[in-house]
Amino acid sequence: MKRTVISLLSLVLAGFAAQALAAEHEVGQRNKQFTVKDLKIKVGDVVSFPNYDPFFHNVFSLSPTKTFDLGSYPKGETKKVTFDKAGKVDVECAIHPNMQMTILVEP
Numbered sequence: 388m389k390r391t392v393i394s395l396l397s398l399v400l401a402g403f404a405a406q407a408l409a410a411e412h413e414v415g416q417r418n419k420q421f422t423v424k425d426l427k428i429k430v431g432d433v434v435s436f437p438n439y440d441p442f443f444h445n446v447f448s449l450s451p452t453k454t455f456d457l458g459s460y461p462k463g464e465t466k467k468v469t470f471d472k473a474g475k476v477d478v479e480c481a482i483h484p485n486m487q488m489t490i491l492v493e494p
């Protein structure tokens with residue numbers, strides 16, 4: 388019983404350690420542009436995509452390194468993506484074709 392508690396505790400602590408290592412970055416959407424054009428992050432990092440515009444954006448990527456589609460969401464909403472593989476990720480907005488940025492995920 389005691390041993391079980393201790394191994395559970397170390398699992399929880401290991402989880403906290405992993406979380407502490409992962410950094411969080413922000414790529415906002417403002418004036419039909421991404422607030423960051425080129426972002427360098429590490430594998431395991433999280434990027435949040437807050438919408439600061441008074442209209443919808445739909446952030447997505449078709450890059451094989453990380454394919455995602457956050458759907459369309461209004462001002463004040465934030466969606467997060469965890470990047471679990473190294474490589475280049477081109478991020479776009481489905482509503483505004485001129486909105487583009489690149490995330491370089493380093494190992």
Ligand SMILES: [Cu+2]
Pocket residue numbers: 416419443444445480481482483486
């Ligand atoms: Cu947009």
